[in-house]
Amino acid sequence: MPQVSIIVPIYGVERYIERCAVSLFEQTYKDIEYIFVDDATPDKSIEILEKVIERYPQRQKNIKIIHHSQNKGISATRNTGLQAVTGDYMLYVDSDDYVALNAVEKLVRSTLKNDVDILLFDTNIVSAKGISRESVSYETQEQYVKKLLQHTAKCAHWNKFYRAAFYKSTNVLADERIRLADDYAVTPRLVHQAKKIAVLHEPLYFYETTNQASYVHNLTRASIESQYLADKILIEYFTSVPDADKYADVVSALPQRSMVSLIKNADRSSWPDILDVYRGCLSQSASQGMTLVNRTIFKLATGKHYHSLQGFLNFYHLVMRVRS
Numbered sequence: 073m074p075q076v077s078i079i080v081p082i083y084g085v086e087r088y089i090e091r092c093a094v095s096l097f098e099q100t101y102k103d104i105e106y107i108f109v110d111d112a113t114p115d116k117s118i119e120i121l122e123k124v125i126e127r128y129p130q131r132q133k134n135i136k137i138i139h140h141s142q143n144k145g146i147s148a149t150r151n152t153g154l155q156a157v158t159g160d161y162m163l164y165v166d167s168d169d170y171v172a173l174n175a176v177e178k179l180v181r182s183t184l185k186n187d188v189d190i191l192l193f194d195t196n197i198v199s200a201k202g203i204s205r206e207s208v209s210y211e212t213q214e215q216y217v218k219k220l221l222q223h224t225a226k227c228a229h230w231n232k233f234y235r236a237a238f239y240k241s242t243n244v245l246a247d248e249r250i251r252l253a254d255d256y257a258v259t260p261r262l263v264h265q266a267k268k269i270a271v272l273h274e275p276l277y278f279y280e281t282t283n284q285a286s287y288v289h290n291l292t293r294a295s296i297e298s299q300y301l302a303d304k305i306l307i308e309y310f311t312s313v314p315d316a317d318k319y320a321d322v323v324s325a326l327p328q329r330s331m332v333s334l335i336k337n338a339d340r341s342s343w344p345d346i347l348d349v350y351r352g353c354l355s356q357s358a359s360q361g362m363t364l365v366n367r368t369i370f371k372l373a374t375g376k377h378y379h380s381l382q383g384f385l386n387f388y389h390l391v392m393r394v395r396s
Contacts, residue, residue: 073101073102073103073180074103074160074161074180074184075103075104075105075158075160076101076103076104076105076159076160076161076162076163076176076179076180077105077107077156077157077158077159077161077162077163078104078105078106078107078162078163078164078165078176079107079109079150079154079156079157079162079163079164079165080092080096080106080107080108080109080153080164080165080167081109081111081146081149081153081164081166081167082109082110082111082113082118082121082149083110083111083112083113083117083143083146083149083167084113084114084115084117085113085117085167085168086115086116086117086120087168088167088168088170089117089124089167089168090120090121090124091170092165092166092167092169092170093121093125094124095170095171095172095173095278096165096170096171097124097125097127098128099173099175099176099177100174100176100177101177101180104131104134104159104176105134105136105157105158105159106131106135107136107138107153107156107157108121108135108136108137108138109138109140109149109153110137110138110139111140111143111144111145111146111149112139112140112142112144117167122137138153138156145248145250145254146246146251146252147246147248147249147250147254148248150164150229150246150254151246154239154245157236157240159236160235160236160237161180161233161234161235162233162236162239163176163230163233164229164230164232165230165277166230166279166280168280169230169277169278169280170278170280171277171278172276172278174276175276178274178276179193179272179276182272183233183235183270186268186270188235188266188268188269188270189235189238189267189268189269190233190234190235190238190262190263190266190269190270191232191233191269191272192210192232192269192270192271192272193231193232193271193272193273193274193275193276193277194206194207194208194231194273194274194275194277195230195231195275195276195278196278196279197279197281198278198279198280198281198282199281199282200282205275206226206275206279207273207275208225208231208271208273209225210269210271213263213264213266213269214318216263216269217264217319218319218322220256220259220263221306221310221319221322221323221326221329223329223333227253227255227258227259227260228255228259228279229255229258229259230277231277232259234262238266239262242261242262244258244265246258247301247302249298250298250301250302251298252291252295252296252298253298253302253330254298254302256299256302257301257302257305257306260306260309261306261309264310264313291334291337291338291339291342293349296334296342296345296346297349299330300327300330300349300350302330303326303327303330306326307323307326307327310322310323311323321361322361325361325362327353328350328353328354328362328370329362329366331346331347331353331370331373332362332369332370332373334346335369335373335381335385336369336388340378343378347373347376354374368384369381369384369388372384
């Protein structure tokens with residue numbers, strides 16, 4: 073059976089790392105290479121991890137812990153892990169998350185059966201209210217790329233299982249200037265280059281939403297600029313590929329969609345910075361391809377009607393909570 077490499081970035085996860093590591097070391101699949109990348113975490117995450125490792129002597133020879141001498145951000149951390157991969161297939165697992173104990177076994181079995189470059193799979197969302205399932209929506213490769221670009225499908229690395237040789241052959245690396253939206257800049261390009269993709273509708277990954285120390289819960293001016301840089305990288309890529317005409321409409325509105333996505337998920341105090349970073353993309357005509365909800369958010373935000381925008385977003389998030 074093929075070897076699977078699991079890449080685990082580590083930063084600020086002392087509350088979660090034991091749960092994550094146990095779920096990885098207790099996998100029913102035997103041939104796994106573990107690559108933990110310490111992004112100069114300031115807490116006791118590595119100390120806790122090392123104690124967990126002691127409990128699994130049968131796994132120890134296949135465990136690597138790579139240390140950054142200083143904090144470099146999630147993009148550099150993922151690149152460090154990727155460079156260390158020697159397995160046939162690879163999986164990213166964030167260290168505040170965890171996986172089903174038979175996840176790797178099922179992913180390998182499905183990947184070999186379908187002979188794919190990328191296998192998509194379902195996720196369990198872990199929140200303060202409990203666990204809910206989120207299924208991958210996939211019709212065609214082209215449509216899925218468009219959903220990724222439109223922020224309507226998850227660009228996350230962690231709900232995708234990759235053939236390592238394919239991943240490396242693309243030369244798609246995370247831009248290390250990006251500290252937020254690293255997966256957004258990478259995943260659409262990987263999916264676009266895949267020769268074959270399949271979906272496994274089993275929720276094998278548990279995504280933790282309550283870790284306030286994680287990269288995604290720290291929206292700074294630099295984070296907003298990272299998202300904007302990710303937009304530019306994708307625009308450059310998808311306007312230069314041979315089938316660029318397929319994605320032209322989506323790409324033309326890409327920065328505007330990103331701006332709306334940031335505003336939806338940011339505190340009001342961040343809105344001026346978001347608008348300032350995206351100030352060159354604020355024409356009303358550029359929002360015409362969006363949904364009514366997103367057009368409304370775009371119009372209220374660009375008009376700086378912050379009180380009305382806050383009320384609309386409060387209602388939007390309430391409806392979304394009720395639906396979930």
